[in-house]
Amino acid sequence: MxxxxxxxxxxxxxxxxxxxxxxxxxxxxxxxxxxxxxxxxxxxxxxxxxxxxxxxxxxxxxxxxxxxxxxxxxxxxxxxLPPLEEGEYYYFELIGRPVFVDGQPFGEVVDVEDGAQERLIIKARGASLRAQSKTYMVPFQAPYVKVEADGIYIESIPGLLD
The missing domain is CATH 2.40.30.60 (RimM)
Structure with a gap:
C-alpha cells in the first residue's frame, strides 16, 4: 500500500x-x-x-x-484516491517522469507547483555540475506539453528553457 x-x-x-x-x-x-x-x-x-x-x-x-x-x-x-478523468493526473504520478524536449532526453520532473497555473519543475540532465543543478519551470497545461506513457514531451519555444 x-x-x-x-x-x-x-x-x-x-x-x-x-x-x-x-x-x-x-x-x-x-x-x-x-x-x-x-x-x-x-x-x-x-x-x-x-x-x-x-x-x-x-x-x-x-x-x-x-x-x-x-x-x-x-x-x-x-x-x-478517486479515479481521474482521462488526461488528468495526480502530482505524484508526474514526479520522476522523464522529460523530452523536441524528442531528445532533457531531464525529469522533480516537483509540481500549484497556484494560479500548475507548473512542472524539471531538473535537467547533463554532464556538468551547472547543468545538473539547473531547474526549469514549465506550465503544465500549455499546448506544447504532452504527457505520454513513456514521458513528458515538450516542444521548445523561444525563452522557455533559457
Missing amino acids: RRIEIGRIGKAYGMAGGLKFRGEPVIFDLERIYLEGLGYRAIEEIEEHSGEIVLFLTGVEGRQEAEQLVGLRVYADQAD
Missing part, C-alpha cells in the same frame, strides 16, 4: 478541535487520512470557511488536542 502526501495540518480552528488543512482538494473525497507518525484518523466533517478547508477528525475533541497536530504531514492511501 502506497501513501501519497496530500498536504499538511495548519492551525487549530475554533474550540471544537477543527484543523485548517493546506493541500490537495482531493481531501473532500476521502473518508480517512494518515497523519504523519500517528496513523489513520477518520474524517468526521469538512467545512470551508473564507476559502479555507477545516477538518474535524475522529479523536480530536478540542482545541488543545488540535494544536498538538499542527504542522503534521497528511497522507492518503493511493487506493483511496
Whole structure:
C-alpha cells in the first residue's frame, strides 16, 4: 500500500478541535487520512470557511488536542484516491517522469507547483555540475506539453528553457 502526501495540518480552528488543512482538494473525497507518525484518523466533517478547508477528525475533541497536530504531514492511501478523468493526473504520478524536449532526453520532473497555473519543475540532465543543478519551470497545461506513457514531451519555444 502506497501513501501519497496530500498536504499538511495548519492551525487549530475554533474550540471544537477543527484543523485548517493546506493541500490537495482531493481531501473532500476521502473518508480517512494518515497523519504523519500517528496513523489513520477518520474524517468526521469538512467545512470551508473564507476559502479555507477545516477538518474535524475522529479523536480530536478540542482545541488543545488540535494544536498538538499542527504542522503534521497528511497522507492518503493511493487506493483511496478517486479515479481521474482521462488526461488528468495526480502530482505524484508526474514526479520522476522523464522529460523530452523536441524528442531528445532533457531531464525529469522533480516537483509540481500549484497556484494560479500548475507548473512542472524539471531538473535537467547533463554532464556538468551547472547543468545538473539547473531547474526549469514549465506550465503544465500549455499546448506544447504532452504527457505520454513513456514521458513528458515538450516542444521548445523561444525563452522557455533559457
